[in-house]
Amino acid sequence: MAELPIMPLKTDALLADTTHMSAEEFGVYCRLLFVMWRHGGRLKDDDSELAIIGGVTPRRWQAIKEKVMRPMTAIGGLVSQGRLTDTWLQVQELRKKRALAADIRWKSKPGAKRMHVQSNSNANQNQRIEPSLSEDRPSEPLEMQKGSGSGLTVSPELAALLGRKR
Numbered sequence: 001m002a003e004l005p006i007m008p009l010k011t012d013a014l015l016a017d018t019t020h021m022s023a024e025e026f027g028v029y030c031r032l033l034f035v036m037w038r039h040g041g042r043l044k045d046d047d048s049e050l051a052i053i054g055g056v057t058p059r060r061w062q063a064i065k066e067k068v069m070r071p072m073t074a075i076g077g078l079v080s081q082g083r084l085t086d087t088w089l090q091v092q093e094l095r096k097k098r099a100l101a102a103d104i105r106w107k108s109k110p111g112a113k114r115m116h117v118q119s120n121s122n123a124n125q126n127q128r129i130e131p132s133l134s135e136d137r138p139s140e141p142l143e144m145q146k147g148s149g150s151g152l153t154v155s156p157e158l159a160a161l162l163g164r165k166r
Contacts, residue, residue, distance in 0.1 A: 007037045008087055017071040017083075028054035028061075029068045033084055041088040042080040050079070 018026050035053045036043050043050065051061035054068070072081045 004037065004088070004091060007034065007084075008091065010083065010087075013083055020070065021067050022064075024056075025064050025067050028056055028064060029071070031055055032068070032072075032079075033081060036079070036081065036084060037088065041085040042078045045074045045077050045079045 018029060021029060031054050032043065032050065043053070047061060047065070048058055050065075051058045054061060056064070069079070072079050
């Protein structure tokens with residue numbers, strides 16, 4: 001899973017920024033924005049790389065580059081887009097606040113087992129998020145008995161908790 005799999009999109013601003021573009025140019029621009037989102041709000045200012053990301057040949061990129069790059073900023077070897085960068089920073093701040101709030105909430109519950117989220121990823125690969133208990137982790141999860149053989153497994157603690165909810 002990507003670090004930020006959902007990109008908030010302000011459609012009025014997107015349309016206002018791209019009214020001068022053809023459908024092809026708009027598609028290339030959107031692809032650049034989407035990849036930029038996954039890379040921290042910026043990309044390397046390299047024409048061959050931008051053409052590949054945009055899904056066009058280097059020759060076609062040279063023909064459409066001026067229009068596609070008009071709403072973007074290229075400084076110091078990096079390309080960014082102001083609104084996207086602002087939104088990316090806001091989402092990062094919101095994630096930090098929510099993580100802190102969850103941490104405070106879990107610490108304040110007496111006797112509650114604390115859950116951690118561990119991320120196993122490289123910078124440019126998809127991430128896999130696995131929950132784990134910070135305290136004693138059961139050695140063997142139990143197969144869920146209900147359902148049609150979904151292959152889901154639950155820890156004994158979760159099975160006991162689910163049993164109490166019924």
